[in-house]
Amino acid sequence: MIWDPKHETMSRQEMRQLQTQRMIHAIQYCYDHSPFYHKRFQEIGLRPEQFKSLDDLKRIPFTVKADLRDNYPFGMFAVPQKRVVRIHASSGTTGKPTVVGYTQNDLEMWKDVMARLICATGVTDDDVAQVAFGYGMFTGALGLHNGLEKVGCAVVPASAGNTQRQLMMMQDFGTTVLIATPSYALYLAEAAEEAGLVMGKDLKLRVGLFGGEGHSDRMHQDLERRLGILATENYGLSEVLGPGVAGDCYCQCGMHINEDHFYPEIIDPDTEEVLPMGEEGELVLTAMTKEALPILRYRTKDITRLIEEPCKCGRTTLRMEKIHGRADDMLIIRGVNVFPTQIEEVLSKFPALGANYEIIVSRDGYLDKMEIKAELVDASLLERFAELEGLTRSVHDQLKAALLLDAKIRLVQPQSLKRFEGKAKRVTDLRNEKYLI
Template sequence: MIGRSAVHSAEVFMFDPAAETMPRKSLGALQLERLKRVLGHAYANVPHYRRGFDAAGVKPESLASLADIVRFPFTLKTDLRDNYPFGMFALPRQQLARLHASSGTTGKPTVVGYTGADLDRWADLMARSLGCAGAAPGDVVHNAYGYGLFTGGLGAHYGAERLGCTVVPMSGGGTERQVQLLNDFGANVLCATPSYALNIAEVAEASGIDLRRSPLSYGVFGAEPWSEALRKDLQERLGIKAVDIYGLSEIMGPGVACECHVAQSGLHGWEDHFLFEVVDPETLAPKQFGEVGELVITTLTKEALPMIRYRTRDITRLDDTPCACGRTHLRIMRVTGRDDDMLIIRGVNVYPSQVEAVLVGFPGLSPHYQIVLTRAGALDAMTVEVELAPGAADDDGARERKAAEVRHHIKSMIGVTCDIAVKRQGEVPRSQGKAVRVKDQRKAPN
């Protein structure tokens, strides 16, 4: 990898030592102080929380320790939709500086709001996250996250500016131009969804532009689950360190947690601003460090939209062991999927990310795929559409043999039987933002 100049070597990363290396006992004391304050803020100003706390028989003053958070009710995405548009806000809409919203493709959109102070904190946390990922003041940050109501683009933009970087606000799409400007402007950092970064790598290769020989050194990838196999592929094809970043619009946007480029092993969750729990998604019982379950987040410093025990539906585990980078904040291990995205195929639980982990790097295949769900009688069926790698034999016999190999490998690694459709190069849809990995063609039973 041809990286940056000596001043931007791997040893240089933006640390806020007072916040990022705080002793865990001090961090817990700060969390408790801020948690008491946010519970009082939510109870006093959001009728939904007041009703929920009262029904659960708790009040803000019921909290004496961080462990007492389990006495308080959860918040769901449906709560935001039921209180559409502004019913979850703790301040009048007139006092907000910005609104964001989801697409609303499955119903009413979820609306999130920010005060000016919220936006400042968001920029600070994104700057912290980008520094953790390897970015440094003076770097060129090529931002290919989507702008607009989606929080990714503006979140990365203002965080990079806060860090002191030069931002190229590309947004998504126009991949050929993205590749040209990455090369011409000498970008050091690429911000994108991992699936779109893969598209960029592919277009660069087809254009004869070798980004591995450019100053590009780090990729900050998030907004969708991705696998270690895809990380390895992106690192090899782009000549970078590929770093995972995490966030949700309901909680803040990107920058809730980020991997460090030193260890690339779990996302440091910024505990001075968020309280993290993992619970059993079925029983809602608390899980211990290291146990897999659903991530639950409480905001500690949000003014406009405090979130109390928000169920993210993301499946992960927490790790509080020391990290090689020196940061003391716990790590959220790679999100393997969402419990509401889990597929049940002939009695086997399957996450799309598991399929990706099997396919990426498979001999003779490109890393592009799509899962198609259909219903055969009373049972769900899954077809995995995969694409041949450039130069792979694509006669009928070769494609049948490749399909049989992939089918056997998925069965042995995941335990599910599925059909495989081997496509020619370019026939699987490419991502221009968040990848659509699952195409559901099932019809409700009569």
């Protein structure tokens, strides 16, 4: 079923017309209501009436995360506080968090785009959906929650953590849809296996709606096999909305973008040039219909590519590939750019390795060193030295071929690495730690 056939199946030409209209409106709206954008337009001498087509968009400067931080907390809001009905914030690793707000209309739009994505995965009002994201300031839990209710699911707001209770509720309530980060879902799968629960009998899960972090193809397969589900991914970020920007349909061939609300561009992160359709680069999003916090050309730092070919599901919206890496997560090791996802991709080719790994970067004198710990699937391999050494060498060589870097590989006991109930932290960078003597 398609939730909103009018917007999800319109021709490319109709979509472009609608986007042009909405973009013109968004730019006028920002000029009239957002002191931040008004000032910015004046600085570059742009008057909203000069904006006539989507091609003029490249004249608009990018918005970056620092803009939101510098205007903490409400400096980028475009409505009086009276009209704001919800506030969320993303945790800042350094300094103040990024604060976002929503009007009543924004929340309605959010529910609607979320319902489209949920519906696209095959979830219906017959489903029982357990939300294992942490509630609170994070947009993930409430974003999914409200969309699931709109579709008509019975929503279980379990929140994150307390794995045994999660499993108990899944059994007792007959949960069919799991909402979690992929790493926590995998942790739940391990816990279910340990408790001797049988998929399809004790647990009735059939669909996973995963987000909050990316996952490799291997992790995807693991999730589908171990939980007996269709594992789908959805994408969003609080600065632009929260979840609801894009998501997999049941065909799992790229995430459909709700592009009547969020206009996507792909740029070269270094030159900031807009790249042609299909090329890989940084995703830039404009939220064209938001009232409380309109945002123009937001640099997401996420690396992906867009797909224009029509999808088998019947939707005609552009799709985006799963995130290939984050410009922010990029490590520079001995002058070489490395994305953790590249390492994950190599590790995932070894069936003897599990889905959990850790990357530790340190410095010896002036030389960067990288160590990768990966979990084995079978603990007995640790006693078969020749085999273990062979496997270690082959992981080392394949990583070297892919990254052009030497890394120390340490294969460890199954389930010995730290587990995360939220977003997994894969990288420990010790290079900037002060030495304590």
